[in-house]
Amino acid sequence: MQVPEQDTVPESAARWVGEFLRRRQEQIAQRWADAELFRTVFTVSRDEAVEACKAVLDALSAVAAHGALENVAAPGFGPVRDQLGRMAGSRSRAGAGPARVADEVAALRGPATALLRGEFEDPSSEQAHECVLALTVLMGTLRLVVMETALGEGEQLIERQRQQLLEVATPVINLWHGIVAVPLIGTLDSARSQVVMENLLDAIVTQQARYAILDITGVPTVDSLVAQHLMKTVAAARLMGAECIVSGIRPAIAQTIVHLGIDLGTIPTRNSLADALAHVLRQQGIAVSAGAPVGAVPR
Known part of the structure; x- marks a missing residue:
């Protein structure tokens, strides 16, 4: 990406501006x-x-010294890209939109241009005009660098937030000693399936779990892709030494699985999370009895 040129900037003017920025760094x-x-x-x-x-002036001086006024990828900008990104991100979090941030960067040109004009006995001379043009192009490039860096920071922030949402949406619950469960809600795509698998395997290790329950009560539909993800997760859990049970298979989902010809025969299944937990407890030799109906008066 390059700043559009209105006039050609002589290389000598670019070098002069680089020296000016270095010499008048403190004042600017x-x-x-x-x-x-x-x-x-x-x-x-x-x-x-x-x-x-x-730090920003050092970068601008280095870029100008090499004559690459329009190059947003110039090496001179490297040392300050992180700082510029953090600054733009800070302004965005404060409510300043991209246009506002761009205007704030553009406003930096005025003070520098005023000092630059003071370097010439005749501010209207051709050399002064060329140097002002060089500084204008350079500041325009800085503006693009800030916006490009800000967009990159924004994408990274969105990705971090997406990852955090995936992790929050796939919690691993410790139901009993040696028993963990993952209640799944919503669509199960490849990215989320990977998070489910990683979180479950980590929980199996940390909780020393022998049983893991995948509850799909909140999964709206099950297709061949979802079934494949479930089977991969079950296989990974078995490799870690844990038996995996799938619960929450509703009648409609059961019909869909049969219609698609998906073979879940190797995976233990139960109607609900409660049924799955009761099954696992029996496997451990713990007696499970049905509780009294809700609202019943004890005798």
């Missing part, structure tokens, strides 16, 4: 530290904001 950093982008992110210490500004 002091002005940038009061700009909204840095001031609203570094709220604890102004000195911290100044140092962050200097």
Whole structure:
């Protein structure tokens, strides 16, 4: 991605701007530290904001020195990409949208341009014009780098949140000593199936579980893909030394499984989670008796 050029920027002007940014770093950093982008992110210490500004100016100086004013992938931006991403992310969390962040980056050009013009006896000279153009192009590239980095940070945040939701949506419950259960709710796709398997295997190890119950009462439909995921999870649990039982197979799902010709014959199944738990307890020699009906008055 490159910044569109209105005029060709001479390489000498780019190098001059790089030297200018290095030479006037302190003055520019002091002005940038009061700009909204840095001031609203570094709220604890102004000195911290100044140092962050200097790091960005170092990057811009390095990019300009190599004449790569329009290159968002220039090596000079590497050291500050993480910082720029965190800054953009901080502004986004504070309610500033992408357009607002872009405007805040664009606002940094003014203070730097004012100092640059002061370097020339005649600010209207051709050299001054070329250097201002070079700085404008460079700041436009910085704006693109910030937005590109912010989008990357946003994608990573979404992925982390998605992973957290998957883990929250697939809890492993310790029902009894040596018995764990995974109540599944919603669609079981490949990504979620992997999380289910990993969480279940971890629980088998940490809980030293001999039995694992996969309850699919909350799974709306079972197709060949879902059945394949279940069978893989059962096989993995067996390799870890745990017997796996599938519960919650409703009549409609049972008919679907038969209609699709899916063979779950090697997997123990039970009608409900309660039935599965009772089955496992009996397997361990623990007597299980039916409780009194709800609302019954004891004699």
